[in-house]
Amino acid sequence: MTIAVTFLPRNAATPLPPIAFIGGGNMASAIIGGLIRQGTVAGTFEVVEPFDEARTRLANEFGIAALTEADPALARCAVVVWAVKPQTFADAAKPVRAFAPDALHLSVAAGITSDSIARWLGSERIVRAMPNTPALVGQGMTGLFARPATSSEDRALVAQLLAPTGELLWVDAESDLDAVTAMSGSGPAYVFYFIEAMTEAGIEMGLPADQAQRLAIGTFTGASALAKSATEAPSVLRQRVTSKGGTTYAAIASLEAADVKAQFKTAILAAQKRAAELGEEFGKG
Numbered sequence: 001m002t003i004a005v006t007f008l009p010r011n012a013a014t015p016l017p018p019i020a021f022i023g024g025g026n027m028a029s030a031i032i033g034g035l036i037r038q039g040t041v042a043g044t045f046e047v048v049e050p051f052d053e054a055r056t057r058l059a060n061e062f063g064i065a066a067l068t069e070a071d072p073a074l075a076r077c078a079v080v081v082w083a084v085k086p087q088t089f090a091d092a093a094k095p096v097r098a099f100a101p102d103a104l105h106l107s108v109a110a111g112i113t114s115d116s117i118a119r120w121l122g123s124e125r126i127v128r129a130m131p132n133t134p135a136l137v138g139q140g141m142t143g144l145f146a147r148p149a150t151s152s153e154d155r156a157l158v159a160q161l162l163a164p165t166g167e168l169l170w171v172d173a174e175s176d177l178d179a180v181t182a183m184s185g186s187g188p189a190y191v192f193y194f195i196e197a198m199t200e201a202g203i204e205m206g207l208p209a210d211q212a213q214r215l216a217i218g219t220f221t222g223a224s225a226l227a228k229s230a231t232e233a234p235s236v237l238r239q240r241v242t243s244k245g246g247t248t249y250a251a252i253a254s255l256e257a258a259d260v261k262a263q264f265k266t267a268i269l270a271a272q273k274r275a276a277e278l279g280e281e282f283g284k285g
Contacts, residue, residue, distance in 0.1 A: 017078035024049030028083040030135040034164025074099040082107040086282040093120035111278025124149035140166030143180030182271035
């Protein structure tokens, strides 16, 4: 996987053009909320959201009066962000296409290929993004792929739009987004899974539940920060706290005996396979 760094980012102070969001759920809210906190006005956004509860939340949190369906208001938008479920993308695209013929399209729908999106929307200016849920707190990790027809200015605009959600990684091959999906897109669930296990172990060892959870979360937070700031590989950091015959050694030996690392890698590969399958299943419309 390689990082595309052949374009200059837009100045963060450059006002964003009008942006449409098709779907107003968690990921759309994470992006909108981050931009509003950085000074973008609510009037910059048009949101199409069919569900009453989500529209009410957008109004209460951001002062956005979301549309129930696509209408000519979308014509003013220079960017359309597709924050819909993969299985609904094709149907959602049909009414939007007529109102946004010249827009740049940014999809955060897992698995749906840019070929399918181009066919549905009649546009080649497409960027696919695979964010993850820590974007909700500005600590996300997003993988990005741009079709050849997108300009450096388009990519810089996408980078500015997504900057409040966390870190961005551009890949050169669209197929790499399946790996991004398996690692960082699904990755928070893996972390939560291990936090659950550590918390349960703490409770079994006699700690109160709140203390066990605090220890588990704090350990993941601290270790991740150390891994990010260190110049050494994670394997070296692990070895430094694994004295032979000590407590950490006993734990790692138990994990190795159970082949946990291999099983974990198998699980991630299963997620990658499923990401590719989603594109096949829902990209035929």
